[in-house]
Amino acid sequence: MDMFASLDAAGRSKNKAMTDEREQVKRAKQRDAAIWGAWYDTYYANLFRYAYARIGSREDAEDLASQVFVEALKGIDGFNYKGRPVLAWLYGIALNLVAQRYRADSRTRTAPLAPTEEPNASGADAVIDRVDIEKALVALTPDQQDVIILRFFLSMSVRETATILGKTENAVPVLQVRALAALRRQLAEPESALRELKRRGGND
Amino acid sequence: MTNRRDDEMIRALLECERIVAGGGGLDDCLSRYPSFAVDIREHFSLVSELQALELPGPAPERESAGRSALLTAVAASAQRRSRGASGLKPAAVVAGALVALTLAFGAAAAAGVPGIQSAVESVLDELLA
Numbered sequence: 001m002d003m004f005a006s007l008d009a010a011g012r013s014k015n016k017a018m019t020d021e022r023e024q025v026k027r028a029k030q031r032d033a034a035i036w037g038a039w040y041d042t043y044y045a046n047l048f049r050y051a052y053a054r055i056g057s058r059e060d061a062e063d064l065a066s067q068v069f070v071e072a073l074k075g076i077d078g079f080n081y082k083g084r085p086v087l088a089w090l091y092g093i094a095l096n097l098v099a100q101r102y103r104a105d106s107r108t109r110t111a112p113l114a115p116t117e118e119p120n121a122s123g124a125d126a127v128i129d130r131v132d133i134e135k136a137l138v139a140l141t142p143d144q145q146d147v148i149i150l151r152f153f154l155s156m157s158v159r160e161t162a163t164i165l166g167k168t169e170n171a172v173p174v175l176q177v178r179a180l181a182a183l184r185r186q187l188a189e190p191e192s193a194l195r196e197l198k199r200r201g202g203n204d
Numbered sequence: 205m206t207n208r209r210d211d212e213m214i215r216a217l218l219e220c221e222r223i224v225a226g227g228g229g230l231d232d233c234l235s236r237y238p239s240f241a242v243d244i245r246e247h248f249s250l251v252s253e254l255q256a257l258e259l260p261g262p263a264p265e266r267e268s269a270g271r272s273a274l275l276t277a278v279a280a281s282a283q284r285r286s287r288g289a290s291g292l293k294p295a296a297v298v299a300g301a302l303v304a305l306t307l308a309f310g311a312a313a314a315a316g317v318p319g320i321q322s323a324v325e326s327v328l329d330e331l332l333a
Contacts, residue, residue: 031282033275040271048262062262066270073277130257152254177217177247181210184246 025081040069043087046154047094053149054098056134064101068093084163091164095146136186144179151176216240217247224248 027035047068051061071093072079079089137145146165150156151172162169217240220233230248234241 031278031285033278036274036278037271040274044267044270045261048267049259052259058260058263059266062266062270065262066266066273069270069274070277073274073281130259133254133257148254152251153257153259173218173221174214177214177221180247180250181214181217181243184243184250187250 021086022081024086025076025079028076029079036069036073039072039086039090043090044069046087047090049153050091050094050149051098053134053137053153054145055101056138060101064094064097067097071097088160088163095142095164099142132187133183136183136189139186140179140182143175144182147172147175147179148183213240213243217244220244220247 024035024039028039044065048061048065051064052058055061055064068090072090075093137148140148143165147161150161150164151158156164158169158172161167162172165172165175167175216233216237220230220237223233223236224230230244233244237244
């Protein structure tokens with residue numbers, strides 16, 4: 001699904017969508033609660049998932065996703081719409097908030113992610129694998145983390161990912177392949193291997 | 205891994221991505237780049253794992269509390285703009301907005317949403333600016 005067009009009826013042209021977004025931005029600048037509510041309803045969950053994947057705490061991710069909209073409200077008067085999707089603008093705010101958080105707290109995500117989430121019997125493998133991958137993700141560069149989160153966790157297209165990260169569509173596949181190679185190297189680290197052995201031993 | 209081999213592997217993986225995206229099979233790719241067979245297999249295995257992962261969603265009550273806080277901030281911001289346009293600065297406007305914010309915060313707290321504090325603080329900043 002093209003999430004940039006999610007506020008628009010299916011099948012509308014790109015120009016029509018841009019016109020609609022331009023109108024939405026205009027109304028948002030007028031503090032139209034309906035627009036802000038619609039943006040929140042449409043984009044909050046994805047911003048939450050992005051934040052969760054980057055900072056690893058569900059509560060903090062919920063706060064950060066909410067904070068994106070508060071910051072957007074603060075900055076809406078200075079937002080000059082030129083066709084770049086609103087969602088990309090919101091992700092830009094989220095990226096900045098995550099970066100601020102990393103600067104403010106260098107201890108962020110040094111602990112295992114989601115350690116308090118107890119896997120249920122049927123989903124044990126899935127949860128352990130997710131935690132392994134999320135832990136390995138921390139060692140990647142911010143750009144590498146972002147491309148994996150946007151492409152795989154949020155199922156964004158190359159075009160959407162390029163728009164959000166401010167890169168060309170040709171650059172995204174290269175970044176993605178390098179990120180996956182780096183992630184594979186991290187997953188092959190001894191700690192991950194030991195965890196995998198323990199997991200398999202526990203399941204036998 | 206040397207930088208040169210690393211670069212060659214990246215090129216091979218990019219080409220494999222193109223082959224697979226174009227409807228080709230993994231075997232086509234493996235036969236073209238046999239020296240990177242392990243990397244290619246691991247790469248596509250990881251892609252499959254990542255595509256199968258599901259992140260948790262937000263708690264509905266916290267999502268709802270964040271929405272309420274945002275709409276309160278939007279209303280407060282609209283009032284401030286209106287006040288600025290008329291040149292008036294009625295304390296009652298701020299007081300009213302603060303009461304609304306307190307009610308929203310109370311509702312969030314009653315719903316067990318303590319983490320909404322940062323959003324409320326931002327709204328207060330907006331109100332008191």
